[in-house]
Amino acid sequence: MSDIKSFLEGLDGLTLECEARRGQACSLKDLESLRVEFLGRKGKLAEAMSALVQMGPADKPAAGKKANEVKNALSALLESRQAELEAAEAQDALAGFDPTLPGRRPAPGSLHPVTLAMQEICEVLTGLGFEVVSGPEVENDWFNFEALNMPPDHPARDMQDTLYVSENILLRTHTSPLQVRTMMSRKPPVAVIAPGKVYRRDSDITHTPMFHQIEGLLVDKNVSMADLRGTLTAFVRQLFSADTKVRFRPSFFPFTEPSAEVDISCMLCGGEGHIGTEPCRVCKRTGWVEILGCGMVDPNVFRAVNAAGVGGYDPEAVSGFAFGLGVERVAMLKYGIGDLRMFFENDVRFLEQFS
Amino acid sequence: MHISLQWLREFVPYQGTVQDLADRLTMQGLEVEAILDPFESIAKIVVGHVLERVPHAESDHLSVCTVDVGQPDMLQIVCGAPNVAAGQKVPVATIGTTMPGGLEIKRAKLRGVESRGMICSERELGLSEDHAGIMVLPESFRPGQLLTEALGLEREVIEVSITPNRADCLSVLGIAREAALGFGLPLTMPTLNLREDASAGDAAKALRIDIADAELCPVYRARVLTGAKIGPSPDWMRYRLLAIGQRPISNIVDVTNYILMELGQPLHAFDRALLKGDVIRVAPATPDKEVGRSITTLDGQERKLLGSDLLIWDAERPVALAGVMGGANSSISETSTEVVLECAIFRPGTIRKTARRLALPSEASYRFERGVDQVGSLFALERAAQLMAEVSGARVYTGIAASEPKPWATREHGFRIDRCNALLGLELTPEFCRTTLTGLGCPVNDADPANWRVTSPSHRLDLEREVDLFEECGRVHGLDRIPAVLPKISKSLDSVQMRDTEFGFIQNLKAWAVGAGLREAVNYSFVGTEDLDRLNLPVEGRIKIANPLSEDQNVLRTEIAPGLLNNVRHNLAQGNACLRLFEVAKAFVADETSDTTARENSRLGLLVHGARHAQEWPWEQGEADYQDVKGLIENLLVHYRLTSAANPAQYVLEAAHPYLEPCVRVELPGKGGVKLLGRIGRVQPKIADGYHARKDIWLADMDADLLRELSRATTPAFRKLPVFPPSRRDVTVICPATMHAQAVENAIREIKPKLLESLALVAVYAPEDKADDSKGERNLTFRLTYRHAERTLVDKEVDKEHTKVLTGLPQKLPVRI
Numbered sequence A: 001m002s003d004i005k006s007f008l009e010g011l012d013g014l015t016l017e018c019e020a021r022r023g024q025a026c027s028l029k030d031l032e033s034l035r036v037e038f039l040g041r042k043g044k045l046a047e048a049m050s051a052l053v054q055m056g057p058a059d060k061p062a063a064g065k066k067a068n069e070v071k072n073a074l075s076a077l078l079e080s081r082q083a084e085l086e087a088a089e090a091q092d093a094l095a096g097f098d099p100t101l102p103g104r105r106p107a108p109g110s111l112h113p114v115t116l117a118m119q120e121i122c123e124v125l126t127g128l129g130f131e132v133v134s135g136p137e138v139e140n141d142w143f144n145f146e147a148l149n150m151p152p153d154h155p156a157r158d159m160q161d162t163l164y165v166s167e168n169i170l171l172r173t174h175t176s177p178l179q180v181r182t183m184m185s186r187k188p189p190v191a192v193i194a195p196g197k198v199y200r201r202d203s204d205i206t207h208t209p210m211f212h213q214i215e216g217l218l219v220d221k222n223v224s225m226a227d228l229r230g231t232l233t234a235f236v237r238q239l240f241s242a243d244t245k246v247r248f249r250p251s252f253f254p255f256t257e258p259s260a261e262v263d264i265s266c267m268l269c270g271g272e273g274h275i276g277t278e279p280c281r282v283c284k285r286t287g288w289v290e291i292l293g294c295g296m297v298d299p300n301v302f303r304a305v306n307a308a309g310v311g312g313y314d315p316e317a318v319s320g321f322a323f324g325l326g327v328e329r330v331a332m333l334k335y336g337i338g339d340l341r342m343f344f345e346n347d348v349r350f351l352e353q354f355s
Numbered sequence B: 001m002h003i004s005l006q007w008l009r010e011f012v013p014y015q016g017t018v019q020d021l022a023d024r025l026t027m028q029g030l031e032v033e034a035i036l037d038p039f040e041s042i043a044k045i046v047v048g049h050v051l052e053r054v055p056h057a058e059s060d061h062l063s064v065c066t067v068d069v070g071q072p073d074m075l076q077i078v079c080g081a082p083n084v085a086a087g088q089k090v091p092v093a094t095i096g097t098t099m100p101g102g103l104e105i106k107r108a109k110l111r112g113v114e115s116r117g118m119i120c121s122e123r124e125l126g127l128s129e130d131h132a133g134i135m136v137l138p139e140s141f142r143p144g145q146l147l148t149e150a151l152g153l154e155r156e157v158i159e160v161s162i163t164p165n166r167a168d169c170l171s172v173l174g175i176a177r178e179a180a181l182g183f184g185l186p187l188t189m190p191t192l193n194l195r196e197d198a199s200a201g202d203a204a205k206a207l208r209i210d211i212a213d214a215e216l217c218p219v220y221r222a223r224v225l226t227g228a229k230i231g232p233s234p235d236w237m238r239y240r241l242l243a244i245g246q247r248p249i250s251n252i253v254d255v256t257n258y259i260l261m262e263l264g265q266p267l268h269a270f271d272r273a274l275l276k277g278d279v280i281r282v283a284p285a286t287p288d289k290e291v292g293r294s295i296t297t298l299d300g301q302e303r304k305l306l307g308s309d310l311l312i313w314d315a316e317r318p319v320a321l322a323g324v325m326g327g328a329n330s331s332i333s334e335t336s337t338e339v340v341l342e343c344a345i346f347r348p349g350t351i352r353k354t355a356r357r358l359a360l361p362s363e364a365s366y367r368f369e370r371g372v373d374q375v376g377s378l379f380a381l382e383r384a385a386q387l388m389a390e391v392s393g394a395r396v397y398t399g400i401a402a403s404e405p406k407p408w409a410t411r412e413h414g415f416r417i418d419r420c421n422a423l424l425g426l427e428l429t430p431e432f433c434r435t436t437l438t439g440l441g442c443p444v445n446d447a448d449p450a451n452w453r454v455t456s457p458s459h460r461l462d463l464e465r466e467v468d469l470f471e472e473c474g475r476v477h478g479l480d481r482i483p484a485v486l487p488k489i490s491k492s493l494d495s496v497q498m499r500d501t502e503f504g505f506i507q508n509l510k511a512w513a514v515g516a517g518l519r520e521a522v523n524y525s526f527v528g529t530e531d532l533d534r535l536n537l538p539v540e541g542r543i544k545i546a547n548p549l550s551e552d553q554n555v556l557r558t559e560i561a562p563g564l565l566n567n568v569r570h571n572l573a574q575g576n577a578c579l580r581l582f583e584v585a586k587a588f589v590a591d592e593t594s595d596t597t598a599r600e601n602s603r604l605g606l607l608v609h610g611a612r613h614a615q616e617w618p619w620e621q622g623e624a625d626y627q628d629v630k631g632l633i634e635n636l637l638v639h640y641r642l643t644s645a646a647n648p649a650q651y652v653l654e655a656a657h658p659y660l661e662p663c664v665r666v667e668l669p670g671k672g673g674v675k676l677l678g679r680i681g682r683v684q685p686k687i688a689d690g691y692h693a694r695k696d697i698w699l700a701d702m703d704a705d706l707l708r709e710l711s712r713a714t715t716p717a718f719r720k721l722p723v724f725p726p727s728r729r730d731v732t733v734i735c736p737a738t739m740h741a742q743a744v745e746n747a748i749r750e751i752k753p754k755l756l757e758s759l760a761l762v763a764v765y766a767p768e769d770k771a772d773d774s775k776g777e778r779n780l781t782f783r784l785t786y787r788h789a790e791r792t793l794v795d796k797e798v799d800k801e802h803t804k805v806l807t808g809l810p811q812k813l814p815v816r817i
């Protein structure tokens, strides 16, 4: 008969020994041999347990219970060491890892600021219910001028110095021919915007011979100038900021009557005209920035398209508004670009600022 | 248009500030662009009193003057003018003053004598061309007074930008009308006080007016003056003209300019002594006759004429280009004494055509082509004649030589107030509209309250229709007071089909390019002929600009490349060596069948140049090459679902491309035959050199319209995922280096191994043994993937199919396995 007391002491001794030796295991391999030594099939625990069979029935339960506890304790001891060793090993593996090295960056692309502004403008306007239409850049005199109430030898043609291809063919001076093309092909109601390139025979510090415009046209029954103002107010508020104020100044465009220039409160100085004591350079002290031209579609335009197209544009039956804005101007205001000529140099250092 | 506030005040008793006036006019539609001080540059000049003048000891033309400028200290000024004398009042620029020419007056020593200022001539002050001596001022001026004040110079001038419709505002009178309307003030016309002299003669007898076509000239009137003494205008008139930027010339000519600026009526003065016969004829030029085919205008230029040009003739020959410029043969000179003063109206379109064709814009033609007040023209003539008599001492013949074949016909329009309010989105009252219209000079007949009859005045040629009256009501009420209402946008069913727009596709294409790591460039649509020539592009089909701004912008680009290549040059010059650019824009080719004579084709251009990666580490370094640009195109075709195993895009060498070498056509076989999507290639080194590129420039030029058309037709079609595993076999083919991989691939496909699911080139390398006979060969390894849809393949059946390939290839091609 084995002595229960010495059996139990022996087991405790195993725990103490394991506790003492596990620290010496410096690698997972060391630890594995230690595990085999204590918990293996022929290990120390198994050896101690062999005494269990000779135990009297009265002692067996206590001895068995203890043996189990010791087994768990040994496992726990070895596992915690394993965790320590694994953590250390992982750390060793990371020693060569340098998180500050640069990543393998795919080449960054970017949209041109004109496209960026144009997309933003179109997004706001399509959100308001306008559809996008496109048309030719080489235009007939009729679409570019005559149908838009600018007969030949009309002084209003001076407002747009024109690049000609031949006597009757020109580079469109504005996106307004799309008003005509749209109304000739579709009956009212129409609500369209037409973004695109336009051309003028004009080149100086504030003009480039090519630039971009977005035309807007809404024709329906009972469209009023209040609708125009509402649309443009909603538009500039979304494009710039919710507190942007809109000002209508009477002006003249041959194809709208009445016509207005639209100013918005200056985004740089908040309409104050000055920043602190410095005069504002964007609005030149006025507090207002000219942003677009607009007006109610001139009855003569309706008459021209009504006669030449699908019809439905009797000026007594429908009314409409039109507006047009320069995209470069919006881009300059929004992104703070000071020099118009930069737009068409395509210097990579300029382009990459719009990534 | 420059307007002096003081001049304006002679027409309207406006007492407010120039800023308030400017703001008001701007909000009335007359945009004031600037408030100017025309005499700012002489603002510091003071009146001096020459107390003493002694000759300079060291010089025979200099004088030493003691000048009182209203300060306790007398100034010693050395003056070189011959006319300086003690007792004179003179303009003095003191130390620290900057002269109009930019000269700063400093303390100086002239031949040993100190000078503390400068006594100025009129030319030095910009007041006239006179530089014979110093300007001598009236005795009454006080020393120390500012010269501008002493002379009464008008220093408040507004610059108004007048829209083409508002011809009526091209005068002091016109702006005064608007100011009167804006501030509720009365308008006062200058009092006429024309004294005719019966002893001089009767104008109607002295001169007959003969108008050929009433449409071209509805009215022509002339006053006749005699005994004029040509000389400078009085100071007040000269200074006033200077204030608004007009150069005074001589009294008679100045009066015509003065009236033009004041009343908007262009006038012309002939030297009557130079006119032949006693008739003024208004008739078109006669290009097919000896006389009347040309005219020498008063600037000395001979002008060739067309039958559409309108002339003023005397009994024998043309004497003026009507409404544009007088003739050299009849103009006022220093010795003129007899004057015919012309005051007429000409057809706007005629004047405009002539002025534009001859590039002869003038203040007169500018007004005539916009329209001049026919009714008001008589007053202008009378006031001009009166002023001429006053400033030149001339005597005025009684009466007027006149012909008015087409008197002004009043124009009446309907005015429906409910339409007005509906269009403007306002609720204007009848009272407001009546007051406004009447205030504008439009008599209102409101017998029918729903449809008034409104007569527009002769000076408002732009009020032609009801809607023009609506605008006036809105303008006077204030367009800025229109409320903002967000309209409900109704849609027609047709518009629903417009979802897939050209604009939308191009945005999508640009988004792809950005994702592919390219930067968008935007170039002018026009380039120079040279830019196209440099690329050896065909001359046929080019669309030239008839009136280009410069030679480097004289033709529309027929391809996308020229713009992108110019960007290479610019960027390399700036030291930007790694370029990955794209542009989506139209190329333009002449096309007689198009109603615009142009075919516009949207192109996508891609350009890579220099290092493959702008970032160095950790990328492998290398120069961008064919694989880079082709990879972009392959990715593009996958993006738009345009390529598939069943219908792969073909890359075909093209010989003799104008500027690419190699040049690869990107073709897409399809139902309608093979479609050319575009080209990929390297810019020929010689051409690239012209853009200062030392490394290869790789380009792709794709047809964006075709991409859109083809991509529209594609929809993703789901295929079941394979259930059974594939079986892969590699085959390495040793082939001549000149053989294209595509040829091998095609040959494999032609063998038609059963169960072949896909085929891919996985390696390209030179053979290992460098034996002489292997020169000019290369190894291509293809991976063949076999799969059966319904069961797992067994090796034997795969081997059987694969062996067909291995044995078949050398039979079809000069290759070894």
Ligand SMILES: [Zn+2]
Pocket (backbone or CB within 6 Å): A266, A267, A268, A269, A270, A271, A272, A273, A274, A280, A281, A282, A283, A284, A285, A287, A288
């Ligand atoms: Zn500001």
